[in-house]
Amino acid sequence: ASEAMTEVLKAARPTWTEYQLAGAGAEALWARGLHPALTLVAGERRLPLYRHATPTQDAIGRRAMVVFCARGYGLYANLTRFVTFGTIPDEDAKLHRHVREIEAQALNICQPGVSLDAVYCxxxxxxxxxxxxxxxxxxxxGGTTGYLAREIIANPTTTESLAANVAVAWNPSLPGAKLEDTFVILNNGALENLTFDASFPSVEVKGRLRPVPLSK
Known part of the structure; x- marks a missing residue:
């Protein structure tokens, strides 16, 4: 799923509509035998307005967000990525940095036995x-994932606990910035990023490589 995302964002052009970008994403997923259960796109105009952006006929303009919930062999992989054409504005870069650091706090406590409401808090x-x-x-x-895009969405009252071999996909966001990958909790408590693509730009945050907007 992450390879499909990278392929599509590298091909994207500012003149593409959100429909075109979502369609290209779905095509790239199908080409890999993955069902595009959800493809969301927000271009420059709609990015500050919507976190869960169903695509429209708007041109994407200078930047765009793409979200995949891709299903293969019954299991979901969930990820969000951004593309920007030209230099990313300082204010946008700051928002993305905030979201990366916010997400790190959740990932740091994703251990077997930790309750979902604790992660939410x-x-x-x-x-x-x-x-x-x-x-x-x-x-x-976000919350746990597997045979649904989210099996349990975390909130202040979700007392279910995480366990080894459970997958999680957190979804922190601010207006114009969002971060999402699918991780599995290993037996030793470490997290394995199932949607990491080494060919997509990233920075290290708390010992993990996290995606940054692809600048073209």
Whole structure:
């Protein structure tokens, strides 16, 4: 799924419509035997407005977000990536940095035995520390994944606990910035990123490589 995402964002052009970008994403997934259960796209105009952006006929313009929930052999891989044409504005870069650091707080405590509400609370505290105390209420934050895009969506009352071999996909976001990958919790408590693509640009955050917008 991540290879399909990289392929499509490298091919994308500012004149493409959101429909075209979503369609190219679906085609790239099907070509790999993956079902594009969900392909979301927001271009330059709609990025600050919508976190869960179903595609439209708008041209994507100078930047775009693409979300895949791709299903293969019954299991889901969920990821979000961005592309920007030209230099990313400083304010946008700052928002993406905030989201990466917020996500890191959740990933750091994803261990067997930790409850989902504890992870949610860690995200809530991280949003507040970064100056966005209400952002956690503006979109769902993710949770466990597997045979559904999200099997359990974390909230303040989800007491179910994480366990080894459970997959998680967190979904922290701010207006114009979002981060999402699918991780599996290993027996030793480490996280394996199932949607990592070494050919997509990334930076290290708390010992993990996390994607940054692809600049063209």
């Amino acid at each position: 860690a995200l809530a505290q991280a949003y507040e520390q970064h100056g966005f105390p209400h952002a956690i209420r503006e979109h769902h934050q």
